[in-house]
Amino acid sequence: MIDTHVHVEFQRKPNAESSATGHTYGLGLQMLASAGATTVIDLGGSMETLRMAIEARGSGINVGGLGYLKPGETVPEGRINYAQIEKVVNTAMDAGSIGVKLWGGYYPFTPEETSNFIRAANEMTAYVAFHLGTTETGSRLDGLREIPSLLGANGRVHIAHINAYCRGSILPVEEEIIESLQILTDLRSQIVSEVHLARPNFTLGKCDPDGNVLADVCQNCLSLKGYATTADGLRSALMDGYASTVEATSAGLILVSGKRGVELFNEGNTDVQMSFPVNNSTSAFQLTVAKNSQDEFIIDAVGSDAGILPRNVNIEQCMQLVKFGGLDPLELVMKLSLNPAKMIGLENKGRLSEGKDGDLTIIDPIHGRAVYGVVAGRLVMIDGRVVGNGGKILTTQRGVAAVEETGIPYQVIDLTKAMMYAGR
Ligand SMILES: [Zn+2]
Structure with a gap:
């Protein structure tokens, strides 16, 4: 199970005085391995917290990270120009991140700044994910309607958790689902996306x-x-x-x-x-199974948006969809393994054949949950109990120097192969 949308740590800085978040470093990696994940993308964190998590309580899984964009922390305060934006993305890449995450629902930028972040990332073939919303729109359908103008003719982006924009806050849920699927279909060559299945x-x-x-x-x-x-x-x-x-x-x-x-x-x-x-189950399920006229899934993957957040339910929920007839078993593999691997450009993962990486998640078909996790031929999880430790960082060539300094094993990935750049 490859999960392109997880959070290894909480978004805010850990506060030792808070019982809710004290001493949790690595707990997210444990929760992910326990749920059957073998490779994950930390969608908006920092390489520093990723390193601390792996050192404190790594679970043996592979992790790549996107640098979070927050004014006053990783981005200068106030309005920023293209040169400043380029510098922010460069800094994230040099630290070992595979790209950046725009957190529009929390730290919105103007449409122009948002568009510039996407363009800057695209120009250096960095991964760029977007939790919708700018200063003009929200994390709703209006955020999705804004996408064509933000991307222009050539922009490429990963849009996070499409279901989160179909909660019925602008139109009835059914209409929001139909319009969202139409926007994604119209921009199929420019957008990769996922849905999460948690309430x-x-x-x-x-x-x-x-x-x-x-x-x-x-x-x-x-x-x-x-x-x-x-x-x-x-x-x-x-x-x-x-x-x-x-x-x-x-x-x-x-x-x-x-x-x-x-x-x-x-x-x-x-x-x-x-x-x-x-989170509306109607929209999550319909968005997950929706196909275009070529019988292809409109939304590429299921991503948990979990990890440290207690809702690691990818496999349980997809197995429910299999039992219901919404997905067949191979389509479940497509949603949870093959497509996520393609999204990150991992040609050695997402399929099982000679010469590919020995990463496996074994699902108990009766109970519909992961019972074994295997990374590079080694067991990392048995029946929900994590037996792996350490981990491997996925980085790009630019991040090698910084990641080498951590002493944590790493693998260099080639983002020209990532779905948003290479196509499906
Ligand atoms: Zn998220």
């Missing part, structure tokens, strides 16, 4: 000093059910069980709401992970 989403609860929720995604979730987009609105949603936050327990990370949820929210001074059961 809970994840976002940030952080509020400004006046108590207003900052994240666009979090605001939308509150508004959907008529809650105020404030810290008090979040507290009410937590008490009602609509919102949850994350707590680390000996059994791993879990979702918590009610009184304990409010306690964690207050302890973290609002700056905590929040989750809402907003």
